[in-house]
Amino acid sequence: MRCSEQTAARTAAIIAALVECARQGQEPDAQLRDHMGVCPACAERWQTERQLAAELRGMRLVAASAAMATRETRRAAVLAEFDRKFNAQPPSLAPNRWIPKWTTALAVAAALVFAVLAGNAVGSRRHPQPPPATRIRALPTGQSILYEASMDASEISGDDFIAVPYTPPLAQGELVRVIRAELYPEALTSMGIDVDPSSGSNIPAEIVVGEDGLPRAVRIADESQ
Amino acid sequence: MQYVARMPTIRSDEELYRLMRAGHRDAFAELYNRHEQPLYRYALHASGSSAVAEEVAHEIFVQLMAPIAGFNESRGGLQGYLFGMARNLVRVARRLGPVEEPVDQAVHHDIVGGLIQREAVDALYAAVREMPDCYRDVVILCDLEERSYEDAARLLGRPVGTVRSRLHRARALLGAKLKRLRTAAEAYSR
Numbered sequence: 001m002r003c004s005e006q007t008a009a010r011t012a013a014i015i016a017a018l019v020e021c022a023r024q025g026q027e028p029d030a031q032l033r034d035h036m037g038v039c040p041a042c043a044e045r046w047q048t049e050r051q052l053a054a055e056l057r058g059m060r061l062v063a064a065s066a067a068m069a070t071r072e073t074r075r076a077a078v079l080a081e082f083d084r085k086f087n088a089q090p091p092s093l094a095p096n097r098w099i100p101k102w103t104t105a106l107a108v109a110a111a112l113v114f115a116v117l118a119g120n121a122v123g124s125r126r127h128p129q130p131p132p133a134t135r136i137r138a139l140p141t142g143q144s145i146l147y148e149a150s151m152d153a154s155e156i157s158g159d160d161f162i163a164v165p166y167t168p169p170l171a172q173g174e175l176v177r178v179i180r181a182e183l184y185p186e187a188l189t190s191m192g193i194d195v196d197p198s199s200g201s202n203i204p205a206e207i208v209v210g211e212d213g214l215p216r217a218v219r220i221a222d223e224s225q
Numbered sequence: 226m227q228y229v230a231r232m233p234t235i236r237s238d239e240e241l242y243r244l245m246r247a248g249h250r251d252a253f254a255e256l257y258n259r260h261e262q263p264l265y266r267y268a269l270h271a272s273g274s275s276a277v278a279e280e281v282a283h284e285i286f287v288q289l290m291a292p293i294a295g296f297n298e299s300r301g302g303l304q305g306y307l308f309g310m311a312r313n314l315v316r317v318a319r320r321l322g323p324v325e326e327p328v329d330q331a332v333h334h335d336i337v338g339g340l341i342q343r344e345a346v347d348a349l350y351a352a353v354r355e356m357p358d359c360y361r362d363v364v365i366l367c368d369l370e371e372r373s374y375e376d377a378a379r380l381l382g383r384p385v386g387t388v389r390s391r392l393h394r395a396r397a398l399l400g401a402k403l404k405r406l407r408t409a410a411e412a413y414s415r
Contacts (some may be wrong), residue, residue, distance in 0.1 A: 015393065023367075055346070056368050058349075059349050078286045081287055082290055086248040167413060
């Protein structure tokens with residue numbers, strides 16, 4: 001029976017079957033072959049479909065060939081673009097560890113605290129400062145005398161002066177100044193002089209100060225002088 | 226293969242996309258390996274120009290790594306998104322008009338020159354190019370890319386039945402068009 005003599009649904013089903021046969025590269029079954037024997041329209045459609053399938057195969061080959069031909073060049077170009085945009089991150093996918101953002105922030109904060117503390121420690125070693133209590137408080141009637149440091153700085157302390165610990169040594173020829181001042185008892189204790197820290201009054205003392213302003217030696221002043 | 230040894234599990238496109246956005250080069254390379262060839266071929270079939278296909282395939286991946294991401298997982302898969310981009314870029318290229326083909330294009334065709342008739346393929350390209358978008362896409366996906374109806378329906382966002390009926394209609398149009406072209410060519414050769 002010809003398609004023109006059948007229902008539209010039946011005709012559509014026949015055409016669909018022919019198309020699928022051509023797409024799959026299969027031959028129509030006996031029922032379809034019988035139908036094509038009596039229906040020239042379907043026979044012609046079958047020929048068209050077969051030819052179309054062959055030409056589409058040719059088109060696929062051309063496209064695959066063209067796509068492969070410059071593939072590596074295109075790939076290199078786009079990966080270079082990726083490297084440029086993402087600053088060449090190391091290509092690693094294997095360990096997919098999830099690291100929470102707060103741990104990074106915590107690590108940065110800890111590093112900053114450590115850097116500040118370490119910086120302070122190094123700075124204080126390089127430039128030892130006297131404790132605040134050892135600051136020389138000049139008397140209104142303060143006197144000072146300039147000396148030149150001798151080869152042996154012990155000469156200073158030799159005359160009842162006690163060297164202040166942890167201070168840099170005096171350079172040869174460096175000018176030192178001896179200052180009379182009143183110091184807190186705690187300041188004298190910190191400089192190595194044994195006084196009673198509980199005694200509230202300030203104690204007159206003579207301090208040897210280097211050109212850098214740091215005390216090098218100290219002695220209790222003789223009140224009689 | 227070294228890559229397989231390092232990445233034994235197969236990651237989804239979306240997972241690779243997220244890794245890529247985080248700067249993982251391997252993830253980007255994997256996405257490229259998976260999708261570039263089909264996208265290139267789609268653009269080549271739809272435009273008939275290898276220069277356009279090259280440009281489209283490159284542009285898709287450049288846009289994929291753009292600072293403002295256009296892909297939204299909640300709206301669909303990455304493959305459909307890439308295919309949509311290819312479709313839009315081809316449309317733009319078609320509007321802009323023909324482009325100059327690279328000089329080595331003839332060499333690519335010569336590789337399979339013994340298997341096919343160049344004229345037939347050119348005629349087919351012309352016929353596919355002139356089809357309405359809705360028919361052209363199903364021919365490219367189902368017949369030229371040999372995707373299943375379900376896969377094509379997912380990429381096009383259409384029901385499977387629609388894709389199937391469109392393909393049958395498209396093939397009828399294509400067959401008729403080629404028949405006319407062949408008849409004209411035969412008349413010209415005489």
